[in-house]
Amino acid sequence: MHDFAIEINRNLSSENTSIAAHNEDEARRTLSRNKKLNIAHNGFKNQQITISDIVILTSLRTYYRSFLNKIVFFPNSEMNIRTKILWNVQPHLENVGDKVSIIGAGMVGIATAVSVLGTGVTKNLVLVDAFGDKVKGEVMDLQQGSLFLKYPRISGGNDFSATQGSKLCIITAGVRQEAGESRLTLAQRNSDIMVKLVPELIKYSPETILLMVGNPCDVLTYVAWKVSGLPQHKVLGAGTTLDTQRFRVLIAKKFRVNPANVHAWIIGEHGDNSIPLWSSVNISGMKLKDLNPLIGRHNDPEKWIDLHREVIGAAGAIQELKGYTNWGVGMSVAAMARSILGNKLAIYPVSVNANGKYGIADDIFLPLPAVLGSNGVCDIINLNLSPEELASLQDTAALLKTVQDGIHIKGADVKCKCRRCRT
Numbered sequence: 001m002h003d004f005a006i007e008i009n010r011n012l013s014s015e016n017t018s019i020a021a022h023n024e025d026e027a028r029r030t031l032s033r034n035k036k037l038n039i040a041h042n043g044f045k046n047q048q049i050t051i052s053d054i055v056i057l058t059s060l061r062t063y064y065r066s067f068l069n070k071i072v073f074f075p076n077s078e079m080n081i082r083t084k085i086l087w088n089v090q091p092h093l094e095n096v097g098d099k100v101s102i103i104g105a106g107m108v109g110i111a112t113a114v115s116v117l118g119t120g121v122t123k124n125l126v127l128v129d130a131f132g133d134k135v136k137g138e139v140m141d142l143q144q145g146s147l148f149l150k151y152p153r154i155s156g157g158n159d160f161s162a163t164q165g166s167k168l169c170i171i172t173a174g175v176r177q178e179a180g181e182s183r184l185t186l187a188q189r190n191s192d193i194m195v196k197l198v199p200e201l202i203k204y205s206p207e208t209i210l211l212m213v214g215n216p217c218d219v220l221t222y223v224a225w226k227v228s229g230l231p232q233h234k235v236l237g238a239g240t241t242l243d244t245q246r247f248r249v250l251i252a253k254k255f256r257v258n259p260a261n262v263h264a265w266i267i268g269e270h271g272d273n274s275i276p277l278w279s280s281v282n283i284s285g286m287k288l289k290d291l292n293p294l295i296g297r298h299n300d301p302e303k304w305i306d307l308h309r310e311v312i313g314a315a316g317a318i319q320e321l322k323g324y325t326n327w328g329v330g331m332s333v334a335a336m337a338r339s340i341l342g343n344k345l346a347i348y349p350v351s352v353n354a355n356g357k358y359g360i361a362d363d364i365f366l367p368l369p370a371v372l373g374s375n376g377v378c379d380i381i382n383l384n385l386s387p388e389e390l391a392s393l394q395d396t397a398a399l400l401k402t403v404q405d406g407i408h409i410k411g412a413d414v415k416c417k418c419r420r421c422r423t
């Protein structure tokens with residue numbers, strides 16, 4: 001009795017056959033030595049097939065390990081039982097074109113995964129993390145809940161090849177800031193991680209869209225764009241989506257209405273230099289600024305400005321309480337993914353290349369409301385900003401440029417343009 005078997009589905013005949021080996025290595029060796037195999041098996045003897053004829057069968061996935069992404073191995077006994085129960089008609093498809101990979105299975109990565117799974121964004125979710133045991137544990141844990149999910153296919157590990165053929169890669173890997181620390185202090189450390197990680201993703205998914213979540217989100221989106229070589233519409237960051245939802249929730253509380261019915265934007269930077277667009281905040285078309293012309297100013301007796309202070313302090317406040325933030329961002333990233341995969345053309349304030357907009361004349365990635373569809377960023381909204389809002393946006397762009405220019409992109413296949421390398 002051989003320990004391992006390879007079940008092979010012949011593309012054209014749709015018939016199953018198998019070869020046996022004492023172990024998986026022996027089977028691999030046999031396959032790589034012979035580009036053609038003579039297969040002796042019940043129904044059809046000594047037929048020749050080429051490796052390209054071989055297509056995987058993918059049910060009972062938990063037990064499989066793939067080889068060349070094409071052939072599946074599993075204990076002989078299981079194969080025998082399986083072939084007794086199932087007449088295979090067609091190979092099961094591994095990737096139906098909406099594969100989502102989440103890189104970084106930390107607090108944010110797992111919250112994103114749960115939100116993606118809970119809302120049925122993809123039929124194929126992959127989790128990758130440098131810390132192999134942790135990600136394997138997370139994947140096993142999630143798989144055990146898969147009978148309650150709309151689409152139960154979840155896999156992952158510490159090997160980037162698992163991301164092959166991703167339509168969307170969500171990057172949550174990286175260090176997080178401490179409570180009270182600016183996200184911008186993480187720029188070089190997390191950029192070094194992106195320089196290693198992004199080329200791996202592109203190697204396996206050259207057509208992918210990259211959605212950056214790690215901090216400082218806007219600056220890392222710029223780094224990912226540089227390092228990936230992707231067109232700018234395919235590289236975006238979560239931007240001020242979280243800041244904007246925090247803002248809307250706080251306004252909604254004041255009015256006791258649903259935050260979905262509060263129309264308000266924060267743009268400019270995910271962080272301490274974010275810009276609330278008071279000039280356009282409205283509920284059912286009723287602009288708050290028309291009713292309180294001082295809204296958002298220091299001399300406003302109603303002190304609406306405190307809401308923005310609360311938005312800026314929100315991450316720190318949650319970190320003081322539980323050490324990290326993850327659910328708010330996870331849910332919004334899943335919503336952005338849904339707009340991209342479902343071509344929903346929903347608008348989110350994401351980090352995009354602002355060159356040529358609002359008087360910005362450099363490749364600076366910062367959050368602006370943009371339409372997200374299956375191409376990634378389809379349009380950027382031309383906002384009617386007040387003079388103060390425009391000036392703040394230009395100041396923030398100048399600050400982000402300083403940070404971008406300070407980042408040394410080492411080891412990537414791009415010319416570093418940091419101040420040090422230029423001089």
Ligand SMILES: NC(=O)C1=CN([C@@H]2O[C@H](COP(=O)(O)OP(=O)(O)OC[C@H]3O[C@@H](n4cnc5c(N)ncnc54)[C@H](O)[C@@H]3O)[C@@H](O)[C@H]2O)C=CC1
Nearest residue numbers: 104106107108129130131173174175176213214215242329
């Ligand atoms: N954009 C936003 O709105 C938000 C961004 N964040 C940011 O998200 C990032 C992640 O935060 P957490 O999940 O809380 O951190 P975490 O420490 O819980 O998880 C980070 C994960 O990244 C993994 N990792 C590190 N280097 C890697 C590499 N080269 N390849 C694969 N995996 C790698 C680590 O093993 C770890 O599991 C931080 O930068 C944080 O500041 C957090 C909340 C909101």
Ligand SMILES: CC(=O)C(=O)O
Nearest residue numbers: 183215242314315325
């Ligand atoms: C950590 C972070 O960026 C946030 O919660 O806003």
